[in-house]
Amino acid sequence: MNDMTPTREQREAALEGMGCKRKRVEDVRFTQGKGQYVDDLKLPGMVFGDFVRSPYAHAKVTKIDATEALKIPGVIAVLTAEDLKGVNLAWMPTLAGDVQMVLADGKVLYQNQEVAFVVAEDRYIADDAIQLVEVEYEELPVLVDPFQSMAPDAPVLRPDLEGKTEGAHGPRKHHNHIFNWGVGDKDETAKAFSEADVTIKELISYHRTHPSPLETCQCVASMDKVKGELTVYGTFQAPHVIRTVASLLSTIPEHKIHVIAPDIGGGFGNKVGAYPGYICAIVASIVTGIPVKWVEDRMENLSTTSFARDYHMTTEIAAKNDGTVTGLKVHVLADHGGFDACADPSKWPAGFFNIVTGSYDFPTAHLEVDGVYTNKAPGGVAYRCSFRVTEAAYCIERAMDILAQKLDMDPADLRLKNFVKPEQFPYQSALGWEYDSGDYHTAMHKAMDTIGYRELRAEQKAKQEAFKRGETREIMGIGVSFFTEIVGAGPSKNCDILGVAMFDSAEIRVHPTGSVISRMGTKSQGQGHETTWAQIIATEIGIPAADIMVEEGNTDTAPYGLGTYGSRSTPVAGAAIALAARKIRNKAQMIAAHMLEVSEYDLEWDIDGFQVKGNPQARKSMKEIAWAAYHAPPPNMEPGLEAVSYYDPPNMTYPFGAYFCVMDIDVDTGVAKTRRFYALDDCGTRINPMIIEGQVHGGLTEAFAIAMGQEITYDEMGNVMGASFMDFFIPTAVETPHWETDHTVTPSPHHPIGAKGVGESPNVGGVPAFSNAVNDAFQFMGSTHIQMPHDAWRIWQAAKDLGAHG
Amino acid sequence: MQMTDSQRIAASRDKVWEALNDPEVLKASIPGCEELIKHSDTELEAKVKLKVGPVKATFGGKVNLNDLDPPNGYTIEGEGSGGVAGFARGSAKVHLEADGPNATILSYEVDAKIGGKLAQLGSRLIDSTAKRLAGEFFTSFGEQVAPSAPEADVEEAAADANSEPAEEKKKGWFGGLFGGGKKDDGAEAPAE
Numbered sequence: 001m002n003d004m005t006p007t008r009e010q011r012e013a014a015l016e017g018m019g020c021k022r023k024r025v026e027d028v029r030f031t032q033g034k035g036q037y038v039d040d041l042k043l044p045g046m047v048f049g050d051f052v053r054s055p056y057a058h059a060k061v062t063k064i065d066a067t068e069a070l071k072i073p074g075v076i077a078v079l080t081a082e083d084l085k086g087v088n089l090a091w092m093p094t095l096a097g098d099v100q101m102v103l104a105d106g107k108v109l110y111q112n113q114e115v116a117f118v119v120a121e122d123r124y125i126a127d128d129a130i131q132l133v134e135v136e137y138e139e140l141p142v143l144v145d146p147f148q149s150m151a152p153d154a155p156v157l158r159p160d161l162e163g164k165t166e167g168a169h170g171p172r173k174h175h176n177h178i179f180n181w182g183v184g185d186k187d188e189t190a191k192a193f194s195e196a197d198v199t200i201k202e203l204i205s206y207h208r209t210h211p212s213p214l215e216t217c218q219c220v221a222s223m224d225k226v227k228g229e230l231t232v233y234g235t236f237q238a239p240h241v242i243r244t245v246a247s248l249l250s251t252i253p254e255h256k257i258h259v260i261a262p263d264i265g266g267g268f269g270n271k272v273g274a275y276p277g278y279i280c281a282i283v284a285s286i287v288t289g290i291p292v293k294w295v296e297d298r299m300e301n302l303s304t305t306s307f308a309r310d311y312h313m314t315t316e317i318a319a320k321n322d323g324t325v326t327g328l329k330v331h332v333l334a335d336h337g338g339f340d341a342c343a344d345p346s347k348w349p350a351g352f353f354n355i356v357t358g359s360y361d362f363p364t365a366h367l368e369v370d371g372v373y374t375n376k377a378p379g380g381v382a383y384r385c386s387f388r389v390t391e392a393a394y395c396i397e398r399a400m401d402i403l404a405q406k407l408d409m410d411p412a413d414l415r416l417k418n419f420v421k422p423e424q425f426p427y428q429s430a431l432g433w434e435y436d437s438g439d440y441h442t443a444m445h446k447a448m449d450t451i452g453y454r455e456l457r458a459e460q461k462a463k464q465e466a467f468k469r470g471e472t473r474e475i476m477g478i479g480v481s482f483f484t485e486i487v488g489a490g491p492s493k494n495c496d497i498l499g500v501a502m503f504d505s506a507e508i509r510v511h512p513t514g515s516v517i518s519r520m521g522t523k524s525q526g527q528g529h530e531t532t533w534a535q536i537i538a539t540e541i542g543i544p545a546a547d548i549m550v551e552e553g554n555t556d557t558a559p560y561g562l563g564t565y566g567s568r569s570t571p572v573a574g575a576a577i578a579l580a581a582r583k584i585r586n587k588a589q590m591i592a593a594h595m596l597e598v599s600e601y602d603l604e605w606d607i608d609g610f611q612v613k614g615n616p617q618a619r620k621s622m623k624e625i626a627w628a629a630y631h632a633p634p635p636n637m638e639p640g641l642e643a644v645s646y647y648d649p650p651n652m653t654y655p656f657g658a659y660f661c662v663m664d665i666d667v668d669t670g671v672a673k674t675r676r677f678y679a680l681d682d683c684g685t686r687i688n689p690m691i692i693e694g695q696v697h698g699g700l701t702e703a704f705a706i707a708m709g710q711e712i713t714y715d716e717m718g719n720v721m722g723a724s725f726m727d728f729f730i731p732t733a734v735e736t737p738h739w740e741t742d743h744t745v746t747p748s749p750h751h752p753i754g755a756k757g758v759g760e761s762p763n764v765g766g767v768p769a770f771s772n773a774v775n776d777a778f779q780f781m782g783s784t785h786i787q788m789p790h791d792a793w794r795i796w797q798a799a800k801d802l803g804a805h806g
Numbered sequence: 807m808q809m810t811d812s813q814r815i816a817a818s819r820d821k822v823w824e825a826l827n828d829p830e831v832l833k834a835s836i837p838g839c840e841e842l843i844k845h846s847d848t849e850l851e852a853k854v855k856l857k858v859g860p861v862k863a864t865f866g867g868k869v870n871l872n873d874l875d876p877p878n879g880y881t882i883e884g885e886g887s888g889g890v891a892g893f894a895r896g897s898a899k900v901h902l903e904a905d906g907p908n909a910t911i912l913s914y915e916v917d918a919k920i921g922g923k924l925a926q927l928g929s930r931l932i933d934s935t936a937k938r939l940a941g942e943f944f945t946s947f948g949e950q951v952a953p954s955a956p957e958a959d960v961e962e963a964a965a966d967a968n969s970e971p972a973e974e975k976k977k978g979w980f981g982g983l984f985g986g987g988k989k990d991d992g993a994e995a996p997a998e
Binding site: 052053055057111130131134135137299303715717719720721723726 | 889892919920921924
C-alpha cells in the first residue's frame with residue numbers, strides 16, 4: 001500500500017454515510033433565497049382565485065349574488081356550490097370518512113368557511129370582487145363548547161346527516177355525535193379500580209392549536225385541454241395521495257394528472273389533507289383551461305385549514321400504595337369542528353391515541369373516545385406528531401405527576417418504578433400495541449444524573465420554604481416527561497389511507513460513471529431528506545453521498561408513496577431506501593465476481609467495494625462495478641444498475657425520550673423563565689446527528705409555543721380569536737430557551753437500519769415537560785392541575801386563585 | 807361588550823326626548839352615519855361607516871326603537887352587516903331624568919356584539935372603540951340639542967358623508983394613521 005492509497009478511515013469518511021454530521025445540501029439554495037416554492041411559480045396567463053368567507057359561525061346561506069363583482073374588469077368567474085354541483089364537487093370526502101363542503105351549500109358551519117371562489121386576473125382584483133359578492137345569511141344558534149354538543153337541545157349542525165345513525169366508525173348516538181371508539185378491557189379495568197389502594201381522576205385538556213407553517217397552503221392548477229392533462233403544483237406532504245384523490249374526484253385518468261410538490265416551507269401536518277382551495281383551483285382551471293393559483297393568507301391558514309389537538313381527556317389511574325400502577329381509564333371528548341376531516345389512517349378515528357399507556361407497564365386499561373361536531377373549523381391533524389400521540393403523551397405524563405402528588409412520591413421515582421423493563425421487549429401493551437424495543441431505565445438515569453435531579457429537588461424544597469417565609473416571590477418547577485412515541489405508519493395490516501396501504505418506496509439508479517439519482521414516495525418539508533437519504537445509500541452501496549442526488553415530490557418520476565408526516569419517512573421510506581440499495585449491492589457483487597473471476601461467495605463488502613476474502617488487494621470499487629454494469633455485464637445478466645423497493649413495515653417503531661424542564665416563576669407577574677431544558681432522545685440508529693439536533697431544536701420550540709401560549713380560541717359567537725400573529729404565539733429567538741440535547745441508542749430490531757424516526761419526538765415529549773414544570777411549581781400550594789396553555793396571564797390567574805397574591 | 811355611562815345635557819327633558827326621535831339629529835350624532843331613513847316611528851334604516859383597528863367597513867342595517875316610554879326613554883337597537891368585514895349588533899337602553907327645568911341627565915346602558923373579521927382582528931380594540939364611539943355619539947347629540955359648543959364636529963361629519971369616495975378613502979387613511987387608529991394601536995402594544 002503506497003502513500004497515495006486512502007486508508008479505510010479515509011474511504012469511510014469520503015462517503016459521508018450514516019452517522020456523519022453531513023451539512024444539509026438543500027441549505028445551499030434555501031440560505032440564498034433560491035428555494036422554489038409554489039408561490040414562486042408564474043405560468044403564462046395564470047389567474048388567481050380567492051375566497052368569499054363567512055363572517056358567521058353558524059348560519060343559513062339564503063342568497064349569493066355576484067352580479068356586482070362580475071362587473072369589475074378582470075373578474076373571470078365567481079364559483080358557488082351550485083356551480084360545483086354540476087361537476088359533483090360541492091362536497092368532498094374527508095380522510096376520516098366524513099364529507100365536507102367545498103363551498104357553502106345552503107349553510108355555513110364555522111367562521112371563515114369558504115362560501116364562493118372568485119377568479120380574477122390578479123389577486124387585487126379578486127380581493128375587490130370579494131367585497132362586492134353579496135351574501136345573505138340567516139343566523140343560527142352557535143355551538144362552540146364540545147361539552148354541550150350532545151345536549152338534547154343542541155342545535156343540529158349537520159342536517160345532511162339527519163337520521164343517519166351509523167357513521168364511518170360505528171353508531172352515532174346524537175345528531176352532533178361523530179363516533180365512539182373504544183379499546184381495551186372495560187371489565188378488567190373496572191376491577192382494577194375497585195381493588196386499588198389509590199386512584200386519581202382529572203380532566204386534562206389539550207387546547208386547540210395550529211401547525212402554522214411559515215409557508216401557508218397553496219397550489220397552482222393547470223389544465224391542458226388539448227392533451228386532456230392536469231398539472232397541479234402544490235404544498236403537498238403526500239403528493240401521490242393527492243393525485244389519486246384528484247383522479248377519483250375529477251375522473252381524469254391518474255396518468256394524465258401530474259402532481260408536483262416543489263420546495264415546501266414547513267408542513268407539520270397542515271399540508272396532508274385536501275382543502276377546498278385545491279378543489280376550486282382545479283375546477284376553475286378545468287373549466288377555463290387556464291392556470292389558476294390559490295394562495296392562503298395567514299388568517300385563512302390559521303382559521304380554516306387544519307387545526308390540531310382539541311382533546312378533552314378525563315383520565316383515571318388506579319395504583320397500589322407503593323406506586324405500582326394497576327389500571328388506566330381514559331375518556332376523550334374530541335372536538336372535530338364542523339366536519340370530521342381528521343388526517344388519520346382510515347381505521348383509526350382517534351389516531352394512535354391508544355399509545356396512552358405510555359412508557360408504563362399497565363396490566364389493564366380502557367379507552368373511549370367520543371368525537372363531536374362544533375361550529376369550529378375542521379381538521380385535527382397531527383401537528384408534528386404521529387396521529388394523536390402528542391395528546392396521549394400529554395395525558396399520561398400529566399396524570400403520572402398527579403398520581404405522584406397523591407402518593408407523595410417523587411414523579412421521577414414513580415416513573416422508574418412503573419417503566420416497561422428492558423427484558424419485556426417486544427412488549428405487548430394493554431391497549432394493543434407491540435413496542436419494538438426500549439431501555440427506559442438507562443435513559444432516565446442518564447437524564448437524571450446529567451441535570452442533577454436530586455440536587456434540583458433539594459433546591460426547590462429550600463425555595464418553597466423561603467417563599468413560605470416571605471423571602472422570595474419566585475417559585476421553582478421541575479417538569480419531568482418520559483414519552484414513548486409510536487411512529488412509522490404503517491403496516492398494511494392495520495394502516496391505510498382511503499384504502500391505499502401505508503407502505504413507502506424508493507428507486508435508486510446508479511449511472512455508468514458511478515453517480516446516483518434516487519427518488520422516494522416521501523416529501524421533505526424541511527426535514528433534510530436530500531441529505532439523509534443520500535447518507536443511507538452512501539453507506540449501503542459505497543458511493544459518496546455527494547454523488548447521490550435525491551428527488552422527491554414529482555408523481556411522474558417518483559415511485560408511489562404515502563408521503564411525509566407522522567415521523568414515517570425514516571421508519572418506512574428509510575427502510576425502502578436501504579432495501580433498494582441492498583438489491584443494487586447484491587447485483588454489484590455478482591458483477592464484481594465476474595470482473596475478478598471468482599465466485600461471488602468469495603467476496604466480502606468493504607466500505608465502498610468488494611474484495612476477495614483473504615486478498616484485499618483484489619478488489620473492485622463501486623465506481624468500477626457501475627461502469628462494468630453498463631459496459632460489460634456478466635453473460636446472462638441484464639445490463640444496468642438500478643432497483644426499486646416498496647416497503648411494508650412489519651410493525652411501527654417506538655422512539656422514546658426523557659425530557660426535563662427547570663422553570664422559575666414569578667407569582668406576581670406570572671412570568672415563567674425556563675432555566676434549563678434537557679432533552680434525551682432515543683430514536684434508534686442515528687443517520688445524521690446534526691439533523692437530529694436541528695429537528696429536536698425545532699420540535700422543542702414548537703412544544704414551548706404550544707405549552708406556553710399558542711392557542712386558537714373562539715368566543716361565544718364563534719368568532720375565531722387566535723387567527724393572526726397578533727394573538728397566535730410564535731416564539732422568536734428572544735423567548736426561546738436554550739436547549740440541551742442528549743441521546744441513547746436502542747435500535748429498532750425490525751428496521752433494516754435500526755432507525756426509528758425523531759422529527760416529532762420533541763413536540764410529543766416537550767409539551768408535557770413544560771406543562772409539568774408549571775404544575776410542579778404550584779403543587780406545594782395545593783394545586784393539582786392547571787390547564788394549558790401557560791401564558792403569563794393564566795399563570796398569574798392560577799397563582800391568584802391559589803391565594804399566592806395574599 | 808357592555809358599558810354604562812351618563813351625561814348632563816343643558817336642555818329640558820321634553821326637548822331631549824324629541825331629539826332622540828328625530829332622524830336628522832340621530833344621523834348627525836351617530837359617528838360615521840351616512841344615511842338614516844325613517845320608515846316609521848320605530849323603524850329606521852341606517853348606513854354607518856365604522857373602523858375597528860385595522861378593519862374598516864360600511865354597515866347597512868336596521869335600527870329599531872323599542873320600549874318607548876316618552877319622555878323617560880327607550881331602547882334603541884341596531885343590527886348591521888359589513889359584508890366580508892363582519893357584522894355588528896347592539897342596543898342602548900336610554901333613560902332621561904329631569905335635572906331641573908332646563909337640564910336632563912341622559913344615562914345609557916350599551917350592549918354590543920361584533921362578529922367576523924372585525925372580531926378576529928379588532929377584539930382587543932373593541933372595548934376602547936365602543937367607548938369612543940359612544941362618547942362621540944352623546945357629545946354630538948348634546949351639542950345638537952343644546953348647541954352651546956361650536957358645531958365643528960357635526961359639520962365635519964356631514965361634509966364627510968357628502969364628499970367623493972376617493973377623498974373619503976384618503977381621509978380614512980390619514981385618519982387611521984394619525985387619528986384614532988394610532989391611539990388604538992398604541993394601546994394595544996403593551997399587551998404583546
